[in-house]
Amino acid sequence: MSTGRRRLRRAAGQLASVAITLLGLLVLTFFIGRMMPADPVRAIVGEDATPETYDMVHAQLGLDRPLWAQFLRYMGDVLTGNFGQSIRTGQPVIQDILHVMPATIELATFAIVIGAGLGIPLGVLAAVNRDRWIDHAVRVFSLFGHSMPIFWTGMIGLLVFYAWLGWVGGSGRMDYFYIGMVPGRTGFLLIDSLLAGRWEVFRSAVNHLILPAALLGYSASAYITRMTRSFMLDQLNQEYMTTARVKGLSRGQTIWRHAFGNIRVQLVTIVALSYGALLEGAVLIETVFAWPGFGQYLTNNLVIGDMNAVMTCVLIVGVIFILLNLLSDVLYRLFDPRTK
Amino acid sequence: MTDPILEVSNLSIRYPGASSEAVRGVSFTLGRERLGVVGESGSGKSTVGRALLKLLPGARITADRLRFEDLDLLALSEAEMLKVRGRRMSMILQDPKFSLNPIQRVGSQVAETCLRHFPVSRAEAKAKTLEMLAAVNIRDPERVHDLYPHEISGGMGQRVMIAMMLLADPDLVIADEPTSALDVTVRLQVLNILDGLVRDRGIGLIMISHDLNLVRNFCDRVLIMYAGRVVETLKAGEFDKAQHPYTRGLLAAQPRIGGPRKPLAVLDRRPEWTEELPA
Numbered sequence: 001m002s003t004g005r006r007r008l009r010r011a012a013g014q015l016a017s018v019a020i021t022l023l024g025l026l027v028l029t030f031f032i033g034r035m036m037p038a039d040p041v042r043a044i045v046g047e048d049a050t051p052e053t054y055d056m057v058h059a060q061l062g063l064d065r066p067l068w069a070q071f072l073r074y075m076g077d078v079l080t081g082n083f084g085q086s087i088r089t090g091q092p093v094i095q096d097i098l099h100v101m102p103a104t105i106e107l108a109t110f111a112i113v114i115g116a117g118l119g120i121p122l123g124v125l126a127a128v129n130r131d132r133w134i135d136h137a138v139r140v141f142s143l144f145g146h147s148m149p150i151f152w153t154g155m156i157g158l159l160v161f162y163a164w165l166g167w168v169g170g171s172g173r174m175d176y177f178y179i180g181m182v183p184g185r186t187g188f189l190l191i192d193s194l195l196a197g198r199w200e201v202f203r204s205a206v207n208h209l210i211l212p213a214a215l216l217g218y219s220a221s222a223y224i225t226r227m228t229r230s231f232m233l234d235q236l237n238q239e240y241m242t243t244a245r246v247k248g249l250s251r252g253q254t255i256w257r258h259a260f261g262n263i264r265v266q267l268v269t270i271v272a273l274s275y276g277a278l279l280e281g282a283v284l285i286e287t288v289f290a291w292p293g294f295g296q297y298l299t300n301n302l303v304i305g306d307m308n309a310v311m312t313c314v315l316i317v318g319v320i321f322i323l324l325n326l327l328s329d330v331l332y333r334l335f336d337p338r339t340k
Numbered sequence: 341m342t343d344p345i346l347e348v349s350n351l352s353i354r355y356p357g358a359s360s361e362a363v364r365g366v367s368f369t370l371g372r373e374r375l376g377v378v379g380e381s382g383s384g385k386s387t388v389g390r391a392l393l394k395l396l397p398g399a400r401i402t403a404d405r406l407r408f409e410d411l412d413l414l415a416l417s418e419a420e421m422l423k424v425r426g427r428r429m430s431m432i433l434q435d436p437k438f439s440l441n442p443i444q445r446v447g448s449q450v451a452e453t454c455l456r457h458f459p460v461s462r463a464e465a466k467a468k469t470l471e472m473l474a475a476v477n478i479r480d481p482e483r484v485h486d487l488y489p490h491e492i493s494g495g496m497g498q499r500v501m502i503a504m505m506l507l508a509d510p511d512l513v514i515a516d517e518p519t520s521a522l523d524v525t526v527r528l529q530v531l532n533i534l535d536g537l538v539r540d541r542g543i544g545l546i547m548i549s550h551d552l553n554l555v556r557n558f559c560d561r562v563l564i565m566y567a568g569r570v571v572e573t574l575k576a577g578e579f580d581k582a583q584h585p586y587t588r589g590l591l592a593a594q595p596r597i598g599g600p601r602k603p604l605a606v607l608d609r610r611p612e613w614t615e616e617l618p619a
Contacts, residue, residue: 238438239435239439240440240441242439243433243439243440243501243504244441244452245425246393246425246426246431246433246505247430247452247453248422248424248427248457249422249426249456258441258444261443261444262443335443338443338488
């Protein structure tokens with residue numbers, strides 16, 4: 001009984017901390033919106049509007065009221081799911097974002113699969129061969145991925161694999177003549193094209209996805225490799241590794257069953273956080289590849305000063321990270337018996 | 341002493357990158373008896389234990405003879421050693437806080453030895469595990485089986501360790517300071533369990549320790565090591581007849597309850613002891 005109550009209390013505590021973080025996030029986005037050197041009124045009424053029109057819109061937006069009242073109103077709006085209208089499209093911001101999100105999710109998901117698929121084995125390999133040439137080679141490889149700016153590798157990648165070799169599709173999500181050929185049922189092009197049974201569209205979409213996803217994945221793998229390596233080294237130095245060897249397990253079995261088994265939870269956290277970073281951080285690669293996703297949406301609106309859109313984007317990124325942190329907390333609790 | 345289980349002759353071990361050998365010219369034989377190995381930290385006693393299991397990655401091990409039963413340990417490949425470790429020769433490590441995998445259940449860690457060496461089902465391995473846990477005086481094996489290492493005491497952890505290492509009925513067990521991480525009160529209990537099992541099953545035991553009184557009471561013979569060499573071998577009952585000045589120094593440096601309240605003797609260390617054995 002008492003364990004049940006303790007668990008309940010802990011869940012309540014966690015919920016409270018999420019609520020507080022969220023409140024902080026709202027304060028932050030609110031002030032970002034107010035401090036930005038962009039004039040939301042001017043963005044609506046245009047350069048040539050009369051002072052009367054300007055004042056009217058100023059009052060309509062509630063900007064004449066005290067700051068705290070504005071904040072309360074903002075909070076009320078957000079909590080009821082009203083994120084305001086986009087100045088550029090005239091549509092609710094949230095609708096625009098939901099429209100561009102699938103393209104980014106597709107890209108980030110492929111990227112994280114590549115990043116984790118590359119980073120985790122390399123990290124284990126480096127740890128097991130610590131200070132030998134394999135370790136150094138892995139270090140150089142991941143340092144390269146980490147330090148090359150993604151817009152540069154993006155352009156070089158396009159030049160080599162698209163322009164010269166012709167192995168992959170160019171920019172955009174698919175070849176031009178396929179645009180609009182499949183109905184956007186989910187927004188995920190890969191799924192939509194399969195639902196429509198259009199294999200050629202699907203193939204074109206994969207062709208276009210593979211290069212930006214691989215480049216993003218490579219840059220994400222740098223971090224995953226380094227973290228995997230250090231997690232593994234921690235475990236490999238533990239005395240229970242010797243115990244496993246004394247029991248008669250081979251080095252490989254010891255490494256995978258005992259050491260790797262014990263870092264799985266930590267790895268999930270790292271991969272989840274990298275995934276979050278990819279969701280919001282694909283800005284540069286989306287620009288280079290003309291990828292109509294969240295990153296591009298954010299940059300475009302930042303440039304024209306569409307504050308409702310920018311604030312909502314920042315809010316969403318924050319919420320994604322709060323949720324990923326929550327997820328890793330829950331995973332620790334589920335899989336590490338010591339936290340019970 | 342019956343036919344020896346282990347014959348070691350002129351064993352030397354050098355760690356990679358080290359300027360001198362960690363162990364030099366160590367020779368001894370072991371029957372179905374309990375052999376103590378004592379010495380200061382860094383005297384090479386643990387290194388000898390690990391060398392017997394060939395668990396010193398990178399270290400160079402040389403010997404005139406390193407025979408375990410019918411096996412020439414020096415000639416065995418890693419694949420062949422996998423069949424020896426845990427099955428015919430095993431080792432009890434020092435501190436269960438570190439030597440048990442923190443996120444696996446105690447029972448499955450013990451069962452791993454069984455599954456590794458015998459063609460048994462999981463259910464059979466579990467039955468064997470419960471039997472072993474009972475053999476090390478764990479009163480409620482079913483319950484302990486499902487606990488995690490942090491949920492059991494140090495004494496119980498060390499009994500689990502003993503169960504794990506004796507499950508496959510090895511012929512030789514190396515106990516590397518098996519009780520130095522334990523409370524004084526449970527030390528004796530764990531030692532008695534180990535002693536009972538070793539005697540019942542006719543296992544050869546090498547007890548590595550820096551506790552002179554412990555090896556004196558629990559072993560048949562004792563090797564005294566200093567700076568990688570065996571300086572003297574004594575029968576447990578004949579410590580009073582120790583010849584070597586280092587052994588005498590160790591004995592003199594022990595405090596005694598009720599003894600005279602004088603400063604304890606400072607251990608004398610002479611470089612020449614590392615060069616040659618007294619005749």
